[in-house]
Amino acid sequence: MTIRVLVAEDQSAVRAGLVLILRSAPDIEVAGEAADGEEAVALARELRPDLVLMDIQMPRLDGVSATRAVVAEGLADVLVLTTFDLDEYVFGALRAGAAGFLLKNAEAGELLTAVRTVARGEGLIAPAVTRRLIAEFAAPASAPASARPSRAAADPETLSGLTRRERQVLSCLGEGLSNAQIAVRLTMAEATVKTHVSRLLGKLGLRSRVQAAVLVQELGI
Numbered sequence: 001m002t003i004r005v006l007v008a009e010d011q012s013a014v015r016a017g018l019v020l021i022l023r024s025a026p027d028i029e030v031a032g033e034a035a036d037g038e039e040a041v042a043l044a045r046e047l048r049p050d051l052v053l054m055d056i057q058m059p060r061l062d063g064v065s066a067t068r069a070v071v072a073e074g075l076a077d078v079l080v081l082t083t084f085d086l087d088e089y090v091f092g093a094l095r096a097g098a099a100g101f102l103l104k105n106a107e108a109g110e111l112l113t114a115v116r117t118v119a120r121g122e123g124l125i126a127p128a129v130t131r132r133l134i135a136e137f138a139a140p141a142s143a144p145a146s147a148r149p150s151r152a153a154a155d156p157e158t159l160s161g162l163t164r165r166e167r168q169v170l171s172c173l174g175e176g177l178s179n180a181q182i183a184v185r186l187t188m189a190e191a192t193v194k195t196h197v198s199r200l201l202g203k204l205g206l207r208s209r210v211q212a213a214v215l216v217q218e219l220g221i
Contacts, residue, residue: 006047010059
């Protein structure tokens with residue numbers, strides 16, 4: 001199955017490099033290129049890619065706002081490119097529903113792996129990045145209030161709506177495990193894991209596995 005990717009990056013040289021790397025993979029197709037956030041959203045609507053590789057800081061419409069629009073309309077999953085300063089933009093992208101984060105200086109192989117991982121519906125990529133993001137996000141004074149999960153989501157009582165199996169899967173998400181790893185850990189089919197993840201995200205009002213991992217840290221599950 002070919003993964004169709006829309007590349008949104010305002011620096012032409014960087015964008016060309018990303019496109020070159022993506023086109024080197026036989027299972028990845030570059031569906032389009034955008035030089036700013038507005039163009040990214042417009043092309044996502046037109047081309048309906050599987051994934052948008054989104055720079056977080058772009059002109060006209062920033063990556064956070066563009067991510068929010070793409071996710072809200074269900075146009076594609078979003079993999080955010082960041083220098084990872086852990087500023088309001090990164091937290092905003094998390095809140096907007098980004099499926100994953102990737103450092104701009106990532107090696108070519110890491111980029112391809114990240115794209116394939118997010119395309120499979122597994123947003124927890126680049127463990128080092130995820131651990132740092134979760135640590136900063138979970139720290140009471142670190143993340144802006146606007147970027148944190150809602151009180152309802154962070155309330156332990158909210159978990160009462162989850163089944164025992166969903167709680168187990170949620171705990172695994174907090175460890176950054178992939179669907180395949182969770183399947184082995186809990187002795188179930190990978191497809192079943194994916195179903196549990198989708199259901200628990202819906203019940204908790206979360207948009208991504210990254211948000212779920214943050215919630216696990218906040219609740220100390």
